[in-house]
Amino acid sequence: MMHRYMPMTEADREEMLKVIGISSVDELFADIPESVRFTRDLAIKEAKSESALLKELSRVAAKNADSKQYASFLGAGVYDHYKPIIVDHVISRSEFYTAYTPYQPEISQGELQAIFEFQTMICELTGMDLANSSMYDGGTALAEAGTLAAGHTKRKKLLVSETVHPESRDVVRSYADGQQIEVVTIPQKNGVTDIEELKKLLAEDTAAVLVQYPNFFGQVEELQAIGELAHDNGALFVVSSNPLALGILTPPGELGADITVGDAQPFGIPEQFGGPHCGYFAVTKKLMRKVPGRLVGETTDDQGRRGYVLTLQAREQHIRRDKATSNICSNQALNALAASVAMTALGKTGAREIAYQNYAKTHYAKQALENAGFSVLGGNAHFNEIVVDCKRPVKELNKQLLGQGIIGGYDLSLTYEGMENHALFAVTEQRTKEEIDALVQEMEAVHA
Amino acid sequence: MHNENQPLIFEVSKPGRIGYSLTDLDVPEVDLTKLLPETMVRKQDAALPEVSELDIMRHYTALSNRNHGVDTGFYPLGSCTMKYNPKINEAVARIPGFANIHPLQDESTVQGAMEVAYDLQEHLCEITGMDEVTLQPAAGAHGEWTALMMIRAFHEANGDTGRTKVLVPDSAHGTNPASATVAGFDTITVSSDENGLVDIEDLKAKVGDDTAALMLTNPNTLGLFEEHIMEMAKIVHGAGGKLYYDGANLNAVMSKARPGDMGFDAVHLNLHKTFTGPHGGGGPGSGPVGVKKDLAAFLPKPVLEKNDGLYTFNYDVPQSIGRVKPFYGNFGIYLRAYTYIRSMGPDGLKAVTENAVLNANYMMRRLEPFFDLPYPQHCKHEFVLSGRRQKKLGVRTLDMAKRLLDFGFHPPTVYFPLNVEEGMMIEPTETESKETLDSFIDAMIQIAKEVEENPEIVQEAPHTTVISRLDETKAARKPVLRYTPETEEELVKA
Numbered sequence: 001m002m003h004r005y006m007p008m009t010e011a012d013r014e015e016m017l018k019v020i021g022i023s024s025v026d027e028l029f030a031d032i033p034e035s036v037r038f039t040r041d042l043a044i045k046e047a048k049s050e051s052a053l054l055k056e057l058s059r060v061a062a063k064n065a066d067s068k069q070y071a072s073f074l075g076a077g078v079y080d081h082y083k084p085i086i087v088d089h090v091i092s093r094s095e096f097y098t099a100y101t102p103y104q105p106e107i108s109q110g111e112l113q114a115i116f117e118f119q120t121m122i123c124e125l126t127g128m129d130l131a132n133s134s135m136y137d138g139g140t141a142l143a144e145a146g147t148l149a150a151g152h153t154k155r156k157k158l159l160v161s162e163t164v165h166p167e168s169r170d171v172v173r174s175y176a177d178g179q180q181i182e183v184v185t186i187p188q189k190n191g192v193t194d195i196e197e198l199k200k201l202l203a204e205d206t207a208a209v210l211v212q213y214p215n216f217f218g219q220v221e222e223l224q225a226i227g228e229l230a231h232d233n234g235a236l237f238v239v240s241s242n243p244l245a246l247g248i249l250t251p252p253g254e255l256g257a258d259i260t261v262g263d264a265q266p267f268g269i270p271e272q273f274g275g276p277h278c279g280y281f282a283v284t285k286k287l288m289r290k291v292p293g294r295l296v297g298e299t300t301d302d303q304g305r306r307g308y309v310l311t312l313q314a315r316e317q318h319i320r321r322d323k324a325t326s327n328i329c330s331n332q333a334l335n336a337l338a339a340s341v342a343m344t345a346l347g348k349t350g351a352r353e354i355a356y357q358n359y360a361k362t363h364y365a366k367q368a369l370e371n372a373g374f375s376v377l378g379g380n381a382h383f384n385e386i387v388v389d390c391k392r393p394v395k396e397l398n399k400q401l402l403g404q405g406i407i408g409g410y411d412l413s414l415t416y417e418g419m420e421n422h423a424l425f426a427v428t429e430q431r432t433k434e435e436i437d438a439l440v441q442e443m444e445a446v447h448a
Numbered sequence: 449m450h451n452e453n454q455p456l457i458f459e460v461s462k463p464g465r466i467g468y469s470l471t472d473l474d475v476p477e478v479d480l481t482k483l484l485p486e487t488m489v490r491k492q493d494a495a496l497p498e499v500s501e502l503d504i505m506r507h508y509t510a511l512s513n514r515n516h517g518v519d520t521g522f523y524p525l526g527s528c529t530m531k532y533n534p535k536i537n538e539a540v541a542r543i544p545g546f547a548n549i550h551p552l553q554d555e556s557t558v559q560g561a562m563e564v565a566y567d568l569q570e571h572l573c574e575i576t577g578m579d580e581v582t583l584q585p586a587a588g589a590h591g592e593w594t595a596l597m598m599i600r601a602f603h604e605a606n607g608d609t610g611r612t613k614v615l616v617p618d619s620a621h622g623t624n625p626a627s628a629t630v631a632g633f634d635t636i637t638v639s640s641d642e643n644g645l646v647d648i649e650d651l652k653a654k655v656g657d658d659t660a661a662l663m664l665t666n667p668n669t670l671g672l673f674e675e676h677i678m679e680m681a682k683i684v685h686g687a688g689g690k691l692y693y694d695g696a697n698l699n700a701v702m703s704k705a706r707p708g709d710m711g712f713d714a715v716h717l718n719l720h721k722t723f724t725g726p727h728g729g730g731g732p733g734s735g736p737v738g739v740k741k742d743l744a745a746f747l748p749k750p751v752l753e754k755n756d757g758l759y760t761f762n763y764d765v766p767q768s769i770g771r772v773k774p775f776y777g778n779f780g781i782y783l784r785a786y787t788y789i790r791s792m793g794p795d796g797l798k799a800v801t802e803n804a805v806l807n808a809n810y811m812m813r814r815l816e817p818f819f820d821l822p823y824p825q826h827c828k829h830e831f832v833l834s835g836r837r838q839k840k841l842g843v844r845t846l847d848m849a850k851r852l853l854d855f856g857f858h859p860p861t862v863y864f865p866l867n868v869e870e871g872m873m874i875e876p877t878e879t880e881s882k883e884t885l886d887s888f889i890d891a892m893i894q895i896a897k898e899v900e901e902n903p904e905i906v907q908e909a910p911h912t913t914v915i916s917r918l919d920e921t922k923a924a925r926k927p928v929l930r931y932t933p934e935t936e937e938e939l940v941k942a
Contacts, residue, residue, distance in 0.1 A: 001799050003792070005532055007881035008803050016810040016882065020826075025802045028809055028826050029704050031673045036710045042703050044571050047793025050536050057787065061545030063560030065553065074550045077774065084468060086501055088542075090508040098517035098533050100525055101730040106853055106913040109454065110515030111729040114508070117457050120930040124494040130929040134731070136586035139774035147630070170771035174748075177770070178597055178632040220488050248480060250490050272541075273561045274551030274775025275586065276732035288927065294730065298935070299923035306453040307915045311923040317589070317626035318864075322635040327626035330587035330720065330735075334728030341508065344457055347498045350468035352490075356480070357473055363483070364475035380483040398554060410552055433474040 003047075065407065067271065071435040072407040075385050075426020076216070077138065077165050078274060079266050081244065082354065082429060084345040087268040091338050101294070101333070105309045111333065112308035115296040118340040125246045125343075125351070126260040127253025128282035133294040134336040135279030135328065138263030139168040142210060142240045143175035144281065144292045144326055145259045149208035149236040150181045151325070152290055157205045161186045161193040163215035164240060166415040172210070181207070191217040191378045191387060198229060208236040208259075213252060214245050217424065218362070218385025219378050227256030242266060243280065245383045247355025259283050268342025269335050278335035289315060292326030357429035358384035361436065365427045368440045377422075385426045387412065387419075390443060394423045397443065404442050406435070454514065454914075457507050458931050461497040467504050514914050515729075516858055522884050526830045526861035526873025527621065527669055529699050529718075533726035534791065537784035546783055551775040555760060561779065562759035566752055568786040569736075575789075575797070576695070576715050577708020578738030583777040584748045588696060590772065591716030591735030592627035592663070597769045598739065598746040599661050599690045599714065600631060605746075605767060608688065611660035615689075617646050619670060619865040621696060624663045633660055640867055644670040644823040651683055659689035666693065666710065667700045669865040669873070671808065671827035681711025690714065690743075698722045699877070700805060700828035703798040707738075714739045723785035734781035748772045803878035804829040807885060811876055814889045818896040822868055829877070835870035843899045843906050845870040850917065851898070851909035855891040 002009070008016075017023060029037075048056065067080045074080075091097060095110060102108030102115075115133045122131035135141035146158045158176060160169055162185050169185070176183045186209070187197045193211055202209070209230040214220050227237040238259045239252040244266035246252075252260040265277040283291055289312060297311035317324040346354055362384045366376050369388055377387035388409070390397050398408035409423035416422075427436060480489050499507070516523070523530035541547065549558055569581040585591035596614065603611045614628040617638045625635040636654050641647040645668070655662070662684045666674045674680065684691050693707040693715035699722045707715045719725050719734040727733075739747065749768040750761035761776075792800065805828050812821065812831040820834040835845035849859035849872070861873040876885055898906050910916060928935050 001795050003796050003799060005534060005791075006799060006803050006878050008806070008878075012882040013806060016806055020806075020809050020813050025806055028805050028828075031675050031826065032701070032705045033675060033678060035678060036705050038577075038703060038705050038709060042574055042794040042797060044574050044794050044797075045790060047796050048790055050791070053787065053790055054536060054539065057540050057564070057790075058543055058545075060560040060563055061543040063563070064545040064549045065557035066544045066548040067550065068544045068548050072550060074552055076552055078550055078552070080548070080550075082468075082470060084501075086467075086504055089505065090512075092538070093509070093512040094519035094533070095512040095515040095517045097726050097728050098519045099515055099729045100523070100528050100530060100727045100858075102515075104516075104849070104853070104859060105918050106850070106910050106915055107514075107516040107858065108729075109915055110511035110513065113454060113456070113514070114511055114729075116929075116931070120456075120458065121494075121496055123930045124496060130927075136590060136732070136778075137774055140586065140590070140772075165774070167771060167774040170749075171773060174597065174770040174772055175630070178593070178600070178630055180632060220484065222485075222487075224487060246490065246494065248490050250488055251494075255487075270547040270780075271550045272547055273549050273558065273779040274777075275773070276734075276778040276780050278732075288929075295927075295929055297923040298928040299919045301916045301918050303916065305915055307918045309918050309920050309923050311920070311927055311929075314924075316622075318622035320626070321622050322625035322629045324622070324626040324629070327589045327593055327623050327630045328587075329589045329623050330718075330731040330733035332728075332732045333730035335732055337729065341504065344497050344499060344504050344507075345467040345501070346496065347461075347465075347467055348493050348496045349466060349498070350470065351496050352493050353470055354468075356478075357470065359480065360473055360478045361475055363478050381485065381488065395554075402554070402557065407550065407553060407557070429470065432471075436475070 070405055070407045071431060073409050073425045073427065073439060074407050076410040076424055078271050079426060079428055080430050081266050083268050084342055086345055087338050087341045090341045091334055096337060097334050102310065105307060109307060112296050114337050114340060116298065116308050118336045119296060121340060121343045122280045122282050125243045125251065126282045127251025128260050129285040130288055131280055131282035132291050133296055134332040135281050135293060136332060137275060137277045137279045138240060138261060139171040141261035141279035141281050142168050143172045145238045145261050146172050146208060146210060147175055147179055148290050149238060153207045153236060155205050155207035157182045157184060158208055158210060159184050159186050159201050159206055160210040162188040163193055163217055164210060164212040165216045168240065191219045192221055193226060195225060202229060202233045206233055206235040208238050210238045212240040214242060214383035217377060217387045218382045220249060220381040220383060223252060223255035245355055247351040248359060258287060264339035267339040269338050276332055276335055278332040278339050290325055293328045293331055354429055361429060361431055362386060362427040365436045368436060372440050372444050384428055385424055388423055388425055390421050390423050392421055394421065401442055406439055406442065454510060456931050457497045460503055460507065461499055463498055465498045465500050467499050467501045521856050522880060522888055523858040524860050524874045524876050525858060526875040527696055529721035529875060529877055531724060531877040532879035533724050534788060536791065537724060537787045540787045541780050541784055559759055562752060564783060564786055566754055566759055568782055569752065571789050572717065572736055572738060575702060576738045577706030578715060579741045580744040580747060581736050581738045582747050583736045583782050584773050585735040585737055586773055586778050587731060587733035588716055588718040588735045589623040589627055591737045592623055593630050594748060594772045595692055595714040595716055595737045596627055596631035598743050601746040601767065601769050602743055603660060610658055613658050614660055615654055615662040617664065618867050619668050620663060620665060621694060624694060644672050645674055646680060648676055648679060651680060655683055655687045655689065657688060659687050661690040661692045663692045663694060665697050667697050667828035670823055670832050671830040672823060673828055677710045696721060697829065700801060702801045704801055714743055719782055719785035724788045725781050725784060732778050732781055734778040734785065800878050807876040807878060807880060811874060811885055811889060815892055818893050830873055830875035832868050833872045834868050835872060838899045839870050841899050841903060843903050845872055847906045847909060848895050851895050851906045852891060853910040854912045857888055857891060
């Protein structure tokens, strides 16, 4: 058969068979024992033409409610932010997206330099000494931070705050299970990590304390105090951080973090039903040789020209095999490129401005909701999310909001005990005053 | 000298320039220093670049011109399946109803996305011969670890807690032993025999009641089909272990043989290889895992199901290994793979494998007179040449790989698998024309001649790239992993 992705003609095949010295392609599969040979046709859908398939899938996509048609107040780790149009133009250059991992530096300088710039931007935002070339996502990055800490300290217990994203905590637990690492939850109090409870839990076997900044409830944790407690007990301090918030928040690197991880999705990466996003992993210098995944370093060629290579590869699976620090191979390179372009477009002033707008809009929403008689958890130390007592089941409320063109907040009763009727609303810079006002009005209307 | 360097984006930055467009704030201004504790407010802006939109586009266009992709030219990188990345995939992934949906929306508002995911699971079950598939793992290595965690949970659920070892052939991908370690197992290496296949006697000697699983790539990394697969399955199953299929090389056997029919209990697929992901310069990937019925109870949560025409995520999976990734995997990538499978259909996928295998065998036979071929039988989708003949003349495989760059080709995978001296692993894929294969073969033959007549030209290659061989020792000895104006000065001095 001929297909637009396969150029071999019948004449080509005849010539090639002759060179090989066989009369039929079947002979090339003769080594597959008859007992396991698959002889029927695959029972899958028949091929569709380009236009027919595009039409079908466009119709399927239209069954979904997307954040371009609806005003979305859903965050909880994935956000609807400004995506500079230039991002898609850069990542659509197929020299980037059809390339493999840059193992041949002479013809991969573009990708390598772009990653080097990504590593630098992550360092700038987080205040850490170095960052790797990316991880799958924020959740697995946090999990690998936990296993790194256990390996580094030779201790077997992780203390994870209840205010860390519930799905990330699940992933931390799954990774820890494999290596017989115990995971203990630090309870929250008023939406932040309970420091008194943390003090009780810290012990000689604590490998690390893991918190989120801003945390799952949108609150800004007191990193310095938590970090000092961790360090006093010989444990590492791991911070999972939304990098966009760091446009206005003090970087974790200045507040004692040994490892800062997170997801760069807020920078130019679409929600995409939860993936692919872009985990990042940044550490202090002392942990440089323990970092999972690929690192790009600067060097020179024999003529003194500057160039970039994958470096410190002795940590990695293709060299160390069962002694590697992690099994990660593929990462999120193309999304790291997308994030780099978005961070570059925002630049020094835009990174501050966008973070500031997120705070200001959320603060406006908080006050509007409070004025309307809703109670909002915590004070002003929030970023772009707030926890609101909706006074009725969130599922019910969200159904009504949807009818008004609004995607409501995250239903906290799904994951937290005692949080019936509580929703987590995200108010990014994309939400207009009108949309925020409409949300508040709808919430009031329900109770009228 | 420094002027020749491609500037970093930080080096074209100029204070005051901007490249963004934000809507003016339509709510009251706030004073962060009054609302937030002083310790929380950032004092100094992150030193991100200050550039115009055109500056950005020129910068990244220049970088892209310093990069080789499949669309640039032939990319016969063994075990990586560098086939053409169809453009309809990119179009589908960008449809707003797929690109801009949130994973935590009410299920009733994302039925279209769940429908595609469910249908893909069904297609992958049929293609692999497995009973259930999860789309949650983000990449191949992540899938390996996920499946090993399930195998561990299976044994533990049977009270079989002494199975601490995972058997891995010496020709296996590096991720196999690394994943075994991350899943808490010890790795035991099984040798290959003189035909490049797993040494059955060595397998028999190493398998036992402490065996959790055997991880196997079939065809293996030499491009050879493990003919004794049923015997191996019997040995491993007989000892109570499970059989794990590394799907990196699935392109070689699609619709010719299915892992599920070969006795495998679990399999991961690299959708960014066989199913045109694309590779993206190193990711994102997608690494679904398929399993047989007896492992299904341990699948990661949530499990995507279809009930009365409605798609739902089932979180009530008591024996599940838990969540391996936030949300539901790399949807944007498996959506591309789904688009590809639907573009190919059953006849198309069969033709993919036949053409991929034909191309590899044609290249192998044409190159055989010029290079050592340690395993001369028919190959599958890839084959491994040895450069030991050339090494005797003072030219290493690395040199020949670099010389290929001067001909505009991406080199093969080199020095892998580990059991071939000076190995060159070549995988042409089915999307390349005979003309392309011939021009690569001609280049290889010319290089073989150069090794005999003029070795320096090979030893000093590449000659035409934007940069010549880089000092990797220097990069590792004193690592510079980020830009600062000071490190740039030092680099120039050194």
